[in-house]
Amino acid sequence: MKKLDEILLKLERGEISAAEARGELSDISFADITHTKVDLDRRLRTGCGEVIYGAGKTVGQILEIAETLLKNESDVLATRLSEEAMESIKLAYPDAIINATARTASVRASRGKLPLLKGKIALLSAGTSDMPVAEEARVCAEFFGSKVECFYDCGVAGLHRLTSKIDEIRKARVVIAVAGMEGALASVVAGLVKVPVIAVPTSVGYGANFCGLAALLAMLNSCANGVSVVNIDNGFGAAYSAHLINVSSHG
Amino acid sequence: MKKLDEILLKLERGEISAAEARGELSDISFADITHTKVDLDRRLRTGCGEVIYGAGKTVGQILEIAETLLKNESDVLATRLSEEAMESIKLAYPDAIINATARTASVRASRGKLPLLKGKIALLSAGTSDMPVAEEARVCAEFFGSKVECFYDCGVAGLHRLTSKIDEIRKARVVIAVAGMEGALASVVAGLVKVPVIAVPTSVGYGANFCGLAALLAMLNSCANGVSVVNIDNGFGAAYSAHLINVSSHG
Amino acid sequence: MKKLDEILLKLERGEISAAEARGELSDISFADITHTKVDLDRRLRTGCGEVIYGAGKTVGQILEIAETLLKNESDVLATRLSEEAMESIKLAYPDAIINATARTASVRASRGKLPLLKGKIALLSAGTSDMPVAEEARVCAEFFGSKVECFYDCGVAGLHRLTSKIDEIRKARVVIAVAGMEGALASVVAGLVKVPVIAVPTSVGYGANFCGLAALLAMLNSCANGVSVVNIDNGFGAAYSAHLINVSSHG
Amino acid sequence: MKKLDEILLKLERGEISAAEARGELSDISFADITHTKVDLDRRLRTGCGEVIYGAGKTVGQILEIAETLLKNESDVLATRLSEEAMESIKLAYPDAIINATARTASVRASRGKLPLLKGKIALLSAGTSDMPVAEEARVCAEFFGSKVECFYDCGVAGLHRLTSKIDEIRKARVVIAVAGMEGALASVVAGLVKVPVIAVPTSVGYGANFCGLAALLAMLNSCANGVSVVNIDNGFGAAYSAHLINVSSHG
Amino acid sequence: MKKLDEILLKLERGEISAAEARGELSDISFADITHTKVDLDRRLRTGCGEVIYGAGKTVGQILEIAETLLKNESDVLATRLSEEAMESIKLAYPDAIINATARTASVRASRGKLPLLKGKIALLSAGTSDMPVAEEARVCAEFFGSKVECFYDCGVAGLHRLTSKIDEIRKARVVIAVAGMEGALASVVAGLVKVPVIAVPTSVGYGANFCGLAALLAMLNSCANGVSVVNIDNGFGAAYSAHLINVSSHG
Amino acid sequence: MKKLDEILLKLERGEISAAEARGELSDISFADITHTKVDLDRRLRTGCGEVIYGAGKTVGQILEIAETLLKNESDVLATRLSEEAMESIKLAYPDAIINATARTASVRASRGKLPLLKGKIALLSAGTSDMPVAEEARVCAEFFGSKVECFYDCGVAGLHRLTSKIDEIRKARVVIAVAGMEGALASVVAGLVKVPVIAVPTSVGYGANFCGLAALLAMLNSCANGVSVVNIDNGFGAAYSAHLINVSSHG
Amino acid sequence: MKKLDEILLKLERGEISAAEARGELSDISFADITHTKVDLDRRLRTGCGEVIYGAGKTVGQILEIAETLLKNESDVLATRLSEEAMESIKLAYPDAIINATARTASVRASRGKLPLLKGKIALLSAGTSDMPVAEEARVCAEFFGSKVECFYDCGVAGLHRLTSKIDEIRKARVVIAVAGMEGALASVVAGLVKVPVIAVPTSVGYGANFCGLAALLAMLNSCANGVSVVNIDNGFGAAYSAHLINVSSHG
Amino acid sequence: MKKLDEILLKLERGEISAAEARGELSDISFADITHTKVDLDRRLRTGCGEVIYGAGKTVGQILEIAETLLKNESDVLATRLSEEAMESIKLAYPDAIINATARTASVRASRGKLPLLKGKIALLSAGTSDMPVAEEARVCAEFFGSKVECFYDCGVAGLHRLTSKIDEIRKARVVIAVAGMEGALASVVAGLVKVPVIAVPTSVGYGANFCGLAALLAMLNSCANGVSVVNIDNGFGAAYSAHLINVSSHG
Numbered sequence A, B, C, D, E, F, G, H: 001m002k003k004l005d006e007i008l009l010k011l012e013r014g015e016i017s018a019a020e021a022r023g024e025l026s027d028i029s030f031a032d033i034t035h036t037k038v039d040l041d042r043r044l045r046t047g048c049g050e051v052i053y054g055a056g057k058t059v060g061q062i063l064e065i066a067e068t069l070l071k072n073e074s075d076v077l078a079t080r081l082s083e084e085a086m087e088s089i090k091l092a093y094p095d096a097i098i099n100a101t102a103r104t105a106s107v108r109a110s111r112g113k114l115p116l117l118k119g120k121i122a123l124l125s126a127g128t129s130d131m132p133v134a135e136e137a138r139v140c141a142e143f144f145g146s147k148v149e150c151f152y153d154c155g156v157a158g159l160h161r162l163t164s165k166i167d168e169i170r171k172a173r174v175v176i177a178v179a180g181m182e183g184a185l186a187s188v189v190a191g192l193v194k195v196p197v198i199a200v201p202t203s204v205g206y207g208a209n210f211c212g213l214a215a216l217l218a219m220l221n222s223c224a225n226g227v228s229v230v231n232i233d234n235g236f237g238a239a240y241s242a243h244l245i246n247v248s249s250h251g
Helices: A002-012 A018-028 A042-046 A059-071 A083-092 A128-144 A184-190 A207-220 A235-248 B002-012 B018-028 B042-046 B059-071 B083-092 B128-144 B166-170 B184-190 B207-220 B235-248 C002-012 C018-028 C042-046 C059-071 C083-092 C128-144 C166-170 C184-190 C207-220 C235-248 D002-012 D018-028 D042-046 D059-071 D083-092 D128-144 D166-170 D184-190 D207-220 D235-248 E002-012 E018-028 E042-046 E059-071 E083-092 E128-144 E184-190 E207-220 E235-248 F002-012 F018-028 F042-046 F059-071 F083-092 F128-144 F166-170 F184-190 F207-220 F235-248 G002-012 G018-028 G042-046 G059-071 G083-092 G128-144 G166-170 G184-190 G207-220 G235-248 H002-012 H018-028 H042-046 H059-071 H083-092 H128-144 H184-190 H207-220 H235-248
Strands: A030-032 A037-039 A076-079 A097-099 A104-107 A120-125 A147-151 A174-179 A197-201 A227-229 B030-032 B037-039 B076-079 B097-099 B104-107 B120-125 B147-151 B174-179 B197-201 B227-229 C030-032 C037-039 C076-079 C097-099 C104-107 C120-125 C147-151 C174-179 C197-201 C227-229 D030-032 D037-039 D076-079 D097-099 D104-107 D120-125 D147-151 D174-179 D197-201 D227-229 E030-032 E037-039 E076-079 E097-099 E104-107 E120-125 E147-151 E174-179 E197-201 E227-229 F030-032 F037-039 F076-079 F097-099 F104-107 F120-125 F147-151 F174-179 F197-201 F227-229 G030-032 G037-039 G076-079 G097-099 G104-107 G120-125 G147-151 G174-179 G197-201 G227-229 H030-032 H037-039 H076-079 H097-099 H104-107 H120-125 H147-151 H174-179 H197-201 H227-229
Touching (some): A002 F018, A018 F002, A128 A174, A174 A184, A174 A207, B128 B174, B184 B227, C002 H002, C120 C128, C120 C184, C120 C235, C128 C174, C174 C184, C184 C197, C184 C227, C197 C235, C207 C227, D002 D018, D120 D166, D120 D235, D128 D235, D197 D207, E120 E235, E128 E147, E174 E184, E197 E207, F128 F174, F147 F166, F184 F207, F184 F227, F207 F227, G059 G083, G076 G128, G128 G147, G174 G235, G184 G207, G197 G207, H059 H076, H120 H128, H128 H147, H128 H235, H174 H184, H174 H235, H184 H197
Parallel strands (some): A120 A174, B120 B174, B174 B197, B197 B227, C120 C147, D197 D227, E120 E174, E197 E227, F120 F147
Antiparallel strands (some): B076 B104, C030 C037, C076 C104, C097 C104, F030 F037, F076 F104, G097 G104
16 A cells, blocks of 8 residues: 555645545556456555466456556466466467466566575475365465475375475475365374464365365364465465465565 | 074974964064164174163153163163263162263173173274263273273374374274364374274364364265274264174184 | 384394484385375285375376386276276286276286185175266275175165075175165165175265265264265275275184 | 135125225235234145144244134144243143143144044154154144054164064055154155155254254155155154145045 | 065965075065166055166166066156167167156056046146256156146246146145245145145256255245155156155045 | 545645544544444444444443444444343433344434334235344334334245235335245245345244255245345344335435 | 236126136236246236246247247346357347347347436446356346446455445445455445445355355355345346346335 | 484484383373373474363363473463363462453463564454454464454454554564454455465354354455465464464564
């Protein structure tokens, strides 16, 4: 809301009228392209730019939003993309980085490399089938500027796969635990580390998994402390929260 | 169905008529005391006698069923008893063994001590709050004739409480894992032993535990193999299945 | 955890340092092929080798895991395979045994025939539509080394289909009951036998079956004792538990 | 709607005006006692008089409705009564028949005995704990004029308790099957008889019974045909439907 | 169980031994064609022959069951058929009657026309979109031998569509009410007739219809009496129950 | 947000600084009494003053909020009050109007009578047991200034109770339909009137009513148009929406 | 029911007999085209003509209903159309207006332009992915004769997108708030306006959105007042209720 | 696992044998008091000591655990206490700090004051009824050593209550948002700050709140980023995660 303050200041100085102040508020902070109001102010307000959630949007809409963001010098990250959307983005922006497992695409507004944060995120997954969600988390966290170390397929059915890596995991500032089925990985790792655990339930599993409900409820009921939970299959959301924590640890 | 064969045999030998055979079938195998048909044949048929499920029965009904069983030389075990029911049983049968935590009562038809099976059941619980369910399981399994070793309060939040006991646990023929909240104990122990695990979800926990649904779904979705699940808070059911397995291992 | 003991022993004898002990723990018990940590220690630890859960894995990943297992002289069993995965496995391993109904594939590391256990599993299904789940159970139990006798399509709508076979069923060490719709088969058979019943709810049925929830809840609430339940459509899980019980009865 | 025809007829004959016709429609068929519109026309329209559903009504309201019905020469049946309501009715109407298990009260407007229908209803319950619901069904069906034969506590855990009575059950015109837990009784009996089965799920059972949901879903999914289902614990509803069928069989 | 009595009789007369009696029980009443035990005794036992539930069966299995039934002089009715199954049946049995809306096929074992019962079933549906379920009910009830009169698209949004037909509806022995969305049709019609109402919830409607759950719960909670409910979209089940009631009214 | 404009205006005129403007925003529009921020601006912003939701608040908190509102010349309406809270309010404010059925209390800041709106709300309830919710709606709507005409106990089991009143109902500007069980009243009345219907599901009914879920889903799925729904048992919410519509019809 | 009065009047005047009166009631108000009873009386009775709900209807049925309506001089609006249905309507009625995003088609019976109401509906959506539902609402409301102003993509993640438009929104007579995910838009806007808010939950979002359940429950639980809710994704229903309110504000 | 390393080191140095090493592992890290294994190692391992979850434990058990912790120089915090438990703790430890709203008790092992962290947690609640949960969060976070600033009763129905405080809130390192009903507070605040938001759904609200499910789902589906969620009413869990993040920001 830096801009609100600027406008109030200009008003105080008599540079604009109260009516003009009202008007400016509508214009400055988003770009209205009919179907979408692209939130250009978001990075200032919340620390990360707007990310395009691809599901339910047409390819045309996605490309227009991307264009608007790039024009305003915001980097572009799009998630939940269809095959067709990934191809169209690649065509439109040959520099775009596509991750077919994660179903993401990213385009940088500027060519310079982003400096990575020093602290790292430990990204654990319980099984190979959880990989699309885990990869979405990795791609997003790295896009925001966090370092990510992956520990895939270390579910609790073979506990030693986790405990043998625990020293490495403990060096992270925050842990992301991605697991389907009974989601026990989140509880077990939270009992072994001193940092916050962001748990991501996945929809992987047999019938009574009920599209991820089993893992979701399990993670919300973790008997170990320090676990908070994001939506089912929401690798992006976990990355976002984990990145904010990682940033915080540099503050 | 031994008795069916006897009746068919008598019929074959001409000792009874077909009509008489029909009649005998109604009489031999249960005692009809109006509100209840006490199943006297059950031990022969399924290996354990009928157990009185106390919930929803009046104290009067419970006492009548107990009396009928004892008259027929069956031992009595009653579960889910109210305070009032436990007191009334104690009054009627001073020899009765009451367990107030488990809410059970038992009366032996004969005075002789039951020989215990050699194999043992390892009974694990995740937390102190799970104790009523775990104790119901212990009381029932011992009543049936199994040896039970208890490992209480070894939930996965402090994994070493479990791993430090794992050698003892591995000596059992079957494991019962009682846990509320996220119920991860079942998965973790199943990944560490070679015997069947009977999982009992409990209704212990905060809101989204939904009266045990969280633990139930988690256990049904165990990523570790060899886990089968009984009803929420059903210590009795777990004891029954575990005892059958323990018996089987002596066969 | 035999290997843990070996390492501690070597450490005691001064053959390795404490740091080396730590290191060995990571290496010995699983093979890390990036996307998957193949659990080579599992047979020793839990009595059966790792089984490949095909759902959510790419064909490439499945083949790599299979290869890693075979290299380490573990037999391969894969479940929940797509058409494409079954074909690719057949192509890669002409000896592979494919079961299209069960959607499984198996490859033996060694050519010798496995000795079967003497005790048998009785595998009941309620209807013809439950066959894919029942067949998954059969294939898996036989792969592990159990003898399986099948009693298909004996649901309770025509009770005589079950009772006419009950003598055969009673000879088994453990019963698997596969049923959709109201899942009553599990309760009815459990009232007639002396051995543990592993119940498998299936997603077969009309609308309010809710993808197997009706049968799942029914089986968890069995009024007959000795029933424990695995996940919806989880023939594999039932086979695993039943096999452990069958093994136990030889111990 | 006999009365509608009468009014139309009077209108046709010029005995009343159209406006008067409108007016009469409001008055004839129910008695408005502020909080309640007592439906006096219901027996003519649907075959049975209005029954007072006691839950959520004050004792005062119940007594006023009863009084209104009796004044209009309708018999009174009230269900779901509190202790207090049962006592107040007994006080107000010493002739009232109270059933404390069923929580019902009935008062006859006339002293003459109702002639019973010849056909009978077979009323089965699975366990002793289901008795309050079964008794509600019995009381209501007898109140309406049906003969009822009770077969209590014949759940499928001991199948012979049911099969030994099957010949008697087959003589009924309709079967009511009351069961909690997994509710399998409905399916099993429906596979053995030629008449319609009205299934009543009860809220009896352990946790994952979810207040009767397990039995409800099971009964809706019956693999045996001829089963239709009423609400959980709704003995009254089952009695009503069964009585209509019984009446129909005399038509 | 007429055959049980015959066998007991032969045994009484010394015509067969007890062992032979046991043996005969397995053979007489169903035909075992590996994947299916075709229940040939069902018409005698429950009043209607076995109906083939097509969902989850292969076309081959369906044809084999049909053949077995016809060989045993049972008529064939199959429901929930795929396009492919309907075509294959037509090819195999050119006399087969296919109803593409209802997804059913029927083949008569004998050529003679079935005499229809005198009483009729009134079959109501709420909307045009409920037609596939309603047609399944019509086809099945007519197959069993009931007369059916259809009142389609008379949902409560336009009450006069129902009330204008009420005199016709009242002439039926039993009413089937098929409705999706809020399923109010069942309650409204039950308040206007004297016969039993079998309610069929359908999965027709917007999101919070939850695949028929909304209508199912509504129908189970009908404030009007005499309503019992079958599974979601289960036209067959409703037809079966309604036919039994219709038969009963001729007894 | 009139006050925002005033502050901006003062700022424009140089009467206050930008910093002072910020400060004023915190103070003007609510009164902070530690546990509660009483929203004094709400009537201006949304058309009705803040109403005290009594559930989960201590009696002390309720009285303090009431006092704060009255001090600021706002009328007081409190809902969901315990017995104790109603008594304490009566004691503190002898003028308070208490409705024990609705569990509400109101105190007017000024003595003058509120002018009623000319248009009226028709308030329908399905049964006597729905009265507490209906009365909450009546009390609230009248408090806000709407005229309310009540049509209680006119559920669809006796349709003539509704249709005989339909001309009166049609004169209202908006209809509130309060119903539990299957909630069909909302659909039926919406098919007969030209004005918006606000539907209130209640938790009245047998088991599968699931605390109002059945009626809630039914009302959301109304096949008749013009129905929108508020929370279960939320008479207050319905009154609020209906009053806004009634106000609107005077604009 | 104007026609009922006419018929009663004719009957009073002796112009028709009572029997004829009965007959006329069936004929006047709907057109029976076998599969559908087209409700021609609906505009008179409820203020808007019948709208064709396309889901679950064949293209042939839709075209026949459209034809019937047009023949009776009713305008046609059809929703939830498949691609094929939209094309067929365009072919049959080249004047038809198709909206592919909203999946609607409309055909006017007369060529004259409908006069728009003066009051307007403010139509808000939270995100671009909610557009199909929002567009359905817009098309329907405009079809009925309301003016609609759209404020798309103003979800609460960027609150300024909403607050910057709030003055425009406040000029509407009623607000429609379309939102998926957590549906907070409805609560936030209701706290800022004086008019009724019709909330439409959408099925847009990640896993634990459960097909719109999350937004549905959130909207039903709005802490801000004046919100009533329609079914998930039901843009049509919201438009209908909002239009009735808009009409009311002109009355 | 510092202690593991010490033991390995002693083993390496030959100070203990391998068998002794095994033994020590059991003893060092928890105190076994039969019903409970008090986890003394937890602070070292996870950063905070074990907290006593009072629900489901007897007063005696709680006191014994407290005593064991204090003996081992661990501070005591107990949550979810009954009235009786709070009184007994106060009696046993007169220094204990009891918070009756939060239902917590704490006892310090040492008398010295804990140094507070510099960063602060902003604790928001939506309404006065959410106070017990919010207070549990405040008490716990302060016990762990975090500074907490409370912003109570700033739900989105009166948005200015939140926005007027936003500058203060932005100074925190992490935000806890406690809200029942539709839980929109979490989304709205997350759209306005740059730090992680831990959302706590509460069970406050009307019927379709379903004991907190509505708020839980809403928070999991937040359209604003940076929100992660703990269990319903779990103030303790939120405090724990928030404290870990706050600690991290000092690292």
